[in-house]
Amino acid sequence: MATHTAAPRRRWRRYGTSYLMLLPFLGLFAGFLVWPLVNSLYLSFTKFDGVNAPEFQGLENFRRLLFDDDRFRHALGNTFLYVVASIGIGTLLSLGLALAFNGSSWPHRIMRTIFFLPSVTSSIALMLLWKWVFNPGDFGLANTVAAWFGGRAVEWLATPGLTIPILVLMSVWGGMGYGMVLYVAGLNTIPQEYYEAARIDGAGTWQQFRRVTLPLLRPVTTYVVVTGLIGAFQVFEAVYIVFRGTNNIGGVLDSGLMIVPYLYDQGFTHFKLGYASAIAWVLFLIIFALSMVNLRIGRALKEL
């Protein structure tokens, strides 16, 4: 009996101060992360307009979302297209840039800084700049450049077929510098001896890249893809700022409607906070499942 009570007391004496020091963080963590999370899970099973008390209605929100909501399906399709294109192109370009500028010479450092700049710039400011670039007026950069080559003025932001490509372009431009820095770090950890050994065995540049660089960069690739995936699924500012010209949040014909803007629209413009919470949890499950698949494919769990 005595040993039973003595053990926690000893533990407390040993770790008590640490626990006390952790308390402020734990308090904030519980109040601003755990509580809203649990609350949103509860709300996803309710009908809640933000003012009146939530009304429990079981799985109704999820049923309607998955089987009875064309706009959600449209948003899901758009988001998948956007995620695949922006992650695919973004990762390839990040790797390309890293291979091109991974040295320690000044030109390489300057180029790396230039490509990294968008990552440290306010995303709102960037989106407003993109809005100017694609402005149909004479001061729109895209149309000005098109005119130099004799091209016709294009109504970039009001042509539904161009919405996703423009969103992908903005995402790749803004994100490839960040991916590049991670890849450069990854490249610098590969010992030169491996390349020497490969060369002695007669491997050419392509074979060295394919057989040495790529496999050893796998943990970095997994990290770049998983974090990119999470970010891309949560795209919001780009749609909200650049394409929200009309009453529908997703731009002309909802061509840029993505999951998070749709969630915002349902929750904060239509007072459907229960439904919006259900969308958030479906999004969480999608991101969770895809990240798991990605980690498995990369077989990088150990390396991470």
Added chain:
Amino acid sequence: MRRTTAATCAALIAALGAGCATSGTSETRQADANAPATITWWSTGGDDETATFQKAADLYAKTHPNMTIKVQTLSWDDAYAKLLAASTSRSGPDIISGGMTWTIQFGLRGGMVDLRKYGIEQLQAQAQPAQWKSAVSPDGTIYGIPLDMSTEALYYRTDLFEEAGLKEPPKTWDELTADIEKLKKSGVKTPFSIDWGNLDWIGYFNFLYQAGGTFYTPDCKPSLNTSQAEQALSYWIDLHREHGAPTDTVTTPDALGAGTAMVYGGNWNALAIDTSKPELKGKWAIAPLPTGPAGPTTFIGGRAVGVTSYSKHIQQAADFVKFLYTDEAVDAVAAESKARNIAYIPPRPDKVADSPFAPEHSAVFAEIIKTGAAAPGCPGWDESASDVAKQLQSAILGKADVKTALGEAAKVMERNAG
């Protein structure tokens, strides 16, 4: 230890669950009406606009020494979410102002006070009838009243008109399309564009009402399946496809600056053009929108103001809201707006001529407002608006014919009407 952790987690979740269920409406206890009171007004808009309303508040406080009224700014971007959070937690401002339908939406959910209990109807005679009607909820409850007005006018470049041999702005739809062609012939690349409401229901609103149509019948039945609605949409499509109106939106000052000859734009542009495009000074004018087959009706928007149900000073706040319609309050806001170059149109049509615009512009706005109409206040409209806009876009972009697009829009409106 593990059991203790599990029990703590379970207790935490249970407590959180209980916490979740505690929000809801309840009566807020009123403070003593004679005790000193501080009333907070969350005003959606810019800091400059807040300062104009503060003038009216200070004026009121002079005759009510027990009261202090603080006007605070909410930006348009996050106002709705903040007001929603205030309603949910039932703590926040005593007075709110924002989009025309916001007070109705919060009111229907128990977040606003029915101002009829405080004699607000007496202001109806002073207000623009259509705008007043749109602020009143379908069952007649008055959760908010118009705080100001916004409307749309035809902005045109007088120099380009002169070059094309045009003496005056178009007065009818036919004249509009004829002038577009004349301007094209004189070398104007983009003769016409729409700023406010381009590819949106507000843009269609003007054409629809000018053709004699409406979104809903007076008893709130969707009414887009009419020949007037078709005529309006066909004309709007022609403006884009036949006469080169851009589908992409450029603001009125930018469009005029880039050489567009005519733009349908909001009233605020009348103060913005000379500031942002000084080179256009003396080269532009405004006129009412060209009249359709049924008349000149133009969209009227604006903001609504109301008292929250969680205020501790409902009586005093309602009394102040009524004060906002007095001559002295309207004049004070207009004078401060003029000093700050803010495009304020008072909610009282008799005062529009004194608004802070150039006298010739104020006269045009006063003329437009006489026959103005406001957004439909019918049940389900707010939910339908974005889908209706999408159907209109389908028709303009050639993805659906006029009849199909309007039929689909009407279906959505019927479904949401409940």
